[in-house]
Amino acid sequence: MSDFLDEIRSRLDGIRAEGLWKTEAVIASPQRARVTVDGREVLNLCSNNYLGLADHPTLKAAAAQAMEDRGYGLASVRFICGTQDLHKALEARVAQYLGLDDAILFAAAFDANGALFEPLLTDADAVVSDSLNHASIIDGIRLSKARRFRFANNDMDDLERQLRAAREGGARHILVAVDGVFSMDGFFADLAAMRDLADRYGALLMVDDCHATGFVGEAGRGTPSRAGVQADIITGTFGKALGGALGGFVAGPQPVIDLLRQRARPYLFSNALPPAITGAALAALDLVEGEEGEGRREQLATNARRWRQGLKALGFDLLPGEHPIVPVMLHDARLAQEMARRLLDHGVLATGFFYPVVPQGRARIRTQMSADLTIRDLDQALHAFAKAGRETGVII
Ligand SMILES: *Cc1c(COP(=O)(O)O)cnc(C)c1O
Numbered sequence: 001m002s003d004f005l006d007e008i009r010s011r012l013d014g015i016r017a018e019g020l021w022k023t024e025a026v027i028a029s030p031q032r033a034r035v036t037v038d039g040r041e042v043l044n045l046c047s048n049n050y051l052g053l054a055d056h057p058t059l060k061a062a063a064a065q066a067m068e069d070r071g072y073g074l075a076s077v078r079f080i081c082g083t084q085d086l087h088k089a090l091e092a093r094v095a096q097y098l099g100l101d102d103a104i105l106f107a108a109a110f111d112a113n114g115a116l117f118e119p120l121l122t123d124a125d126a127v128v129s130d131s132l133n134h135a136s137i138i139d140g141i142r143l144s145k146a147r148r149f150r151f152a153n154n155d156m157d158d159l160e161r162q163l164r165a166a167r168e169g170g171a172r173h174i175l176v177a178v179d180g181v182f183s184m185d186g187f188f189a190d191l192a193a194m195r196d197l198a199d200r201y202g203a204l205l206m207v208d209d210c211h212a213t214g215f216v217g218e219a220g221r222g223t224p225s226r227a228g229v230q231a232d233i234i235t236g237t238f239g240k241a242l243g244g245a246l247g248g249f250v251a252g253p254q255p256v257i258d259l260l261r262q263r264a265r266p267y268l269f270s271n272a273l274p275p276a277i278t279g280a281a282l283a284a285l286d287l288v289e290g291e292e293g294e295g296r297r298e299q300l301a302t303n304a305r306r307w308r309q310g311l312k313a314l315g316f317d318l319l320p321g322e323h324p325i326v327p328v329m330l331h332d333a334r335l336a337q338e339m340a341r342r343l344l345d346h347g348v349l350a351t352g353f354f355y356p357v358v359p360q361g362r363a364r365i366r367t368q369m370s371a372d373l374t375i376r377d378l379d380q381a382l383h384a385f386a387k388a389g390r391e392t393g394v395i396i
Helices: 002-017 057-070 078-082 085-098 109-120 135-142 156-168 191-200 223-227 254-263 275-289 291-314 333-345 375-391
Strands: 034-037 040-044 102-106 126-130 147-151 174-179 204-208 233-237 248-252 325-331 363-368
Touching (some): 057 275, 085 102, 085 233, 085 248, 085 275, 102 254, 109 174, 109 204, 109 248, 109 254, 126 135, 126 156, 135 174, 156 174, 156 191, 174 191, 191 204, 191 223, 248 254, 275 291, 291 325, 291 375, 325 333, 333 375
Parallel strands (some): 126 147, 126 174, 174 204, 204 233
Antiparallel strands (some): 034 040, 102 248, 233 248, 325 363
């Protein structure tokens, strides 16, 4: 035991020595544009609260009402005695929103991706996966017996090579799996080209739209809508734009959802989502599809444009794009942490990202816009970035 703990401690020391140690900012307020950290109010530029629904009165009221009507917890997995009318309503609502046959809920999108591949694909099949896909897709694929092919991020020539290799290898079914948005960079997957290639090679297309559902595409239907294509299977989360609490889903053709309901292990062996979440998620979808959703999406897009322009004008090195994820490149992990520390001193919460969540030498501060941020907030945040950037020598 003591040998074991010594070995763990030396690995922890190694993480610290490399400047890769992650800490948690402790927030003592609801999640919103301004949060309380260390007894101070700071601007929050690093949540996935894209539409500002995490503390929205309509969602809170829906959660409270659902808890009042249907209780706190289910104390069961779905198939034993944990399915409420709210689950069925939410599954139907998600499927309708995304224009697919049906949907199945999970405790998180991590579980949805972990659940998806193993029941659907056998060793006669193949998965072709983007190299920058989310960890949960990678883990989900690992759990399946399907043959694995990986293509360079968003590289359509390589995708075609891998599809050809899968076909020539005799794969029965081929599933192309991709993030709709690559969350470290804020880049969109080239879904139009992927759909075209998938069709030419007789493959299915699965899109994880966690960083898009609710705010990208027509009525926030996501990256397939933005690209003008249909994905065969979509996975998503309620933990980001759709309220930010918890819960995920797979939406797709009826037989796919039916089989997942029979065989998906995170579904069969993990608890049902509680009423507060299912009730509020239903309200979130209503809000997002309605007029308020449209207004919030417009505000989010305006904020993202304004924020990019402001940072660029200050001389920061940004990754290009349109998504409300705006990465400020610093390259060095220690510098990213130093910058984050100084930003907090100047009243802005923005976390440094470094290995292993991004490649070595590609450290950054990933800023994220929210519809809740005002022009005044953005001006204040730019001022803080200017100060911290000059103090660290990142800008002049
Ligand atoms: C956040 C995220 C997940 C995990 O979502 P949870 O619901 O928090 O488990 C999965 N895939 C992608 C692309 C994500 O960004």
